[in-house]
Amino acid sequence: MLKIAIIEDDKEYRDAFKAFFTQKSETIECVFAVNGIETFLKYYHEELELDIILVDIQLQGINGIKGVNYLRKLDEDMELIMLTSFDDSKLIFQAITSGATGYLLKNLTFEEIESELLNTIKNGAAMSPQIARRIIRHFQPQKKILSLLEEEKLTEKENQIVQLVIDGKTYEEIAPLIGLTINGLKYHVKNIYKKLHVKSKSGLIKKFLGRNN
Numbered sequence: 001m002l003k004i005a006i007i008e009d010d011k012e013y014r015d016a017f018k019a020f021f022t023q024k025s026e027t028i029e030c031v032f033a034v035n036g037i038e039t040f041l042k043y044y045h046e047e048l049e050l051d052i053i054l055v056d057i058q059l060q061g062i063n064g065i066k067g068v069n070y071l072r073k074l075d076e077d078m079e080l081i082m083l084t085s086f087d088d089s090k091l092i093f094q095a096i097t098s099g100a101t102g103y104l105l106k107n108l109t110f111e112e113i114e115s116e117l118l119n120t121i122k123n124g125a126a127m128s129p130q131i132a133r134r135i136i137r138h139f140q141p142q143k144k145i146l147s148l149l150e151e152e153k154l155t156e157k158e159n160q161i162v163q164l165v166i167d168g169k170t171y172e173e174i175a176p177l178i179g180l181t182i183n184g185l186k187y188h189v190k191n192i193y194k195k196l197h198v199k200s201k202s203g204l205i206k207k208f209l210g211r212n213n
Contacts, residue, residue, distance in 0.1 A: 002121065004052040005032035006083070007040050007067070009059050013106070020110040028114055036060055037067035044074060052117055054083040054104070057091060065094050072099040079120055083113070119200065158192050161185070165201060166208065 004021065008014040014033050021030035032048055034040045038061050040053075053071055057064040068080050081102035082095045092103055104116055149159045157178060164174045175185045198204045 001026075002028045002051045002117065003031050003049055004028055004054065004117065005034075005040070005048070005050050006030060006054045007034055007037060007059065007064070008054075008056045008083070009035045010056070011035070017110065021114070024110075025114055027118060037062040037064070037070060040067075041070060050075075050078065051121065052079040052081060054081050055100075057082060057084040057086055057095070065091070065098050065100075068095065068098045068100050081117075081120070115200075119203070152196055154192065154195060158188060158195070161188055162192060162204065165204060 006014060006017050008017065014035065018030040018033040021028050032040075032044075032050065034043065036059050037055075055064040055067055055071070059067065062070070064082060064084070068082075071078065071080055079101050080099060081104055082100050083104050083106060084091075085106045087105055095103055102116075102120055104113060108116070149162060154162065160178055161174060164177065169177070171182060171185055171189075174180075175182050178185075180188070193199060193204070196204060196207055198207055
C-alpha cells in the first residue's frame with residue numbers, strides 16, 4: 001500500500017482527503033496531513049516511509065512552490081506533487097522547475113487523484129489532463145504533434161481523436177464532434193491505446209509529453 005502525505009491549509013479539504021485515503025482507499029493510505037511546510041518539516045521523520053507528498057501552492061508561511069525545495073532535500077527520490085486550484089501557466093512551470101514531479105488540480109475527485117497517484121508510481125508524472133496539455137503545447141508545437149501522430153501510423157479518425165484528447169475534451173464531447181456513439185468512440189480509443197502502447201487517457205497525454213523535441 002502506498003503511503004502519502006498532504007500539506008494543505010484548507011482544513012475541510014485536508015480532513016476529507018485524509019478520510020478518503022485512510023478509510024476508503026484499498027491502495028493508498030494518507031499517514032500524514034498538516035497545514036503548512038513548516039509544520040511538515042517540524043514533525044517529519046524517515047520512519048513515515050512516504051512514497052508521495054502532495055502540496056498545495058497557496059499556503060501560509062512558506063508557499064508550496066518554495067516548499068518543494070525544502071522537501072526535495074528530505075529525499076531526492078520522493079514524488080512531490082502539487083495539488084492546487086491554480087492552473088496558471090506561470091505557476092505550473094515554476095512548480096516543475098522547482099522540483100515538483102507532478103501537478104494535479106483539485107477539480108479531480110479523490111478517486112481520480114487515487115488513479116493518478118497509482119499511475120505515477122508505475123509510469124511517471126501525475127498530471128491533470130489540462131495541465132499536461134499546456135505543457136505539451138509549450139514543448140510540442142502543433143506541427144510536431146502531427147508529425148508524431150504520423151509516425152505512429154494512426155488512421156485519420158484516430159489522429160483526430162488523439163488531438164481532441166490532447167485538447168482536453170471528454171469522451172462525451174468528442175463523440176458528437178466526429179459522428180460516433182460513446183461505444184464507437186471507446187472502440188477507436190481501445191485501438192489507439194494498443195497502437196501507442198498506453199493504458200489510459202493520462203498515459204496517452206504523457207506519451208506525447210515525454211517525446212523528445
